[in-house]
Amino acid sequence: MVEEAFKTGARAYASCLSGTAGPIFDLRAGLGGLEDEDMISPTTVFQGMTTWDPVMALPVTERMQSFRDPEVRRTLSIEAVETEGTHSYQAARGTRVMSFNRRWDLVQVYMGHYERNRKYSGKSVEQIAQEQGKGVMDAFLDLVLDDDLRTSFQVIDRNSDPEAQRQILGSPYTVIGTTDGGARPEKGDRTDYSTHLLSYWVREKQIMSVEDAVYRLTGKTALMHDLHDRGFLG
Numbered sequence: 001m002v003e004e005a006f007k008t009g010a011r012a013y014a015s016c017l018s019g020t021a022g023p024i025f026d027l028r029a030g031l032g033g034l035e036d037e038d039m040i041s042p043t044t045v046f047q048g049m050t051t052w053d054p055v056m057a058l059p060v061t062e063r064m065q066s067f068r069d070p071e072v073r074r075t076l077s078i079e080a081v082e083t084e085g086t087h088s089y090q091a092a093r094g095t096r097v098m099s100f101n102r103r104w105d106l107v108q109v110y111m112g113h114y115e116r117n118r119k120y121s122g123k124s125v126e127q128i129a130q131e132q133g134k135g136v137m138d139a140f141l142d143l144v145l146d147d148d149l150r151t152s153f154q155v156i157d158r159n160s161d162p163e164a165q166r167q168i169l170g171s172p173y174t175v176i177g178t179t180d181g182g183a184r185p186e187k188g189d190r191t192d193y194s195t196h197l198l199s200y201w202v203r204e205k206q207i208m209s210v211e212d213a214v215y216r217l218t219g220k221t222a223l224m225h226d227l228h229d230r231g232f233l234g
Contacts, residue, residue, distance in 0.1 A: 002173045013175045013224060016168050018197035021158040024110050027067075028060060028149035045100045045155065049079040060149060067141045077137035104129075104136045106156040109143070113150035117143060125153070166207050169197070175224060176216050 005012040025045060046052040055066045055076070066072045081102060105127070109120040120128055120143065129139035144151045159165045168174055177193045194217050202213045222231025 003171075006173055011224065013173060014168075014171075015178045016174045016176055017159060017178060018169060018176055018193045018201055020108070020154070020156045020160060022106075022154045022156040024152050024154050026150055026152050027056075027063075027144050046080060049076075051075040051079055064145060064149065067145055073137055073141060076141075077135060081136045100155070104140075106160065107140075108154050108156060110152040110154040112143075113147040113152075117147050117151065166201075166205070169201060170207055175221060177221070 002012050002014045046056060051072065055063060055072065058066060067076075080100075081104065084102065104125045107125045109117075109123055109125070109128070112118045112120055123131075125136055125140045128143065129136045132139055132142075134142070169176060176197055197213055197217070198210070201207050202210055208216075219231035222228070
């Protein structure tokens with residue numbers, strides 16, 4: 001669609017990210033937290049699960065105590081890990097069917113709150129569990145408790161296909177990058193798209209030259225907005 005519009009003379013470009021993408025959540029917000037196009041509350045992931053609902057409705061201190069209880073953990077795991085399929089809950093305008101598919105290999109740590117937990121960024125909960133020799137729910141809750149429930153997780157629903165992403169990034173009809181410009185540094189503002197493009201896609205995967213990547217991030221973006229004194233040296 002973008003290519004067709006471009007060929008008719010429209011200056012149309014599709015914005016894309018160099019990394020994986022998906023909604024971001026933490027367990028401190030509780031149910032019914034504020035949401036936007038990127039940040040979601042745990043409502044979107046867990047609400048409608050019999051044990052999760054009352055636990056997430058608790059004040060933070062009591063919620064953390066529940067997360068430490070082995071029996072509570074067992075039932076949370078049954079509902080969010082072992083049970084297959086979607087789940088639903090009764091919303092004001094009817095039943096809302098949830099889409100969380102319990103693919104913990106696609107639930108990644110977006111950002112650890114404390115420095116000691118930043119090493120997990122980019123790893124899936126399933127990967128962390130395997131590395132630590134724990135069950136998925138134990139690895140998940142041990143991490144969030146150590147972060148006072150402030151660990152940010154991303155449910156990957158875009159850019160999980162490397163070949164498709166390679167084609168998108170290499171397209172002349174895309175502009176690489178989308179960011180909040182530092183609006184939400186405590187959770188995620190997607191300002192890593194340029195360094196990820198250069199370090200992963202250029203240096204490791206070699207899908208384009210360094211020169212082309214720098215042009216895509218600077219000069220091309222400037223020309224798109226008619227900023228002729230920006231984006232180039234000299």
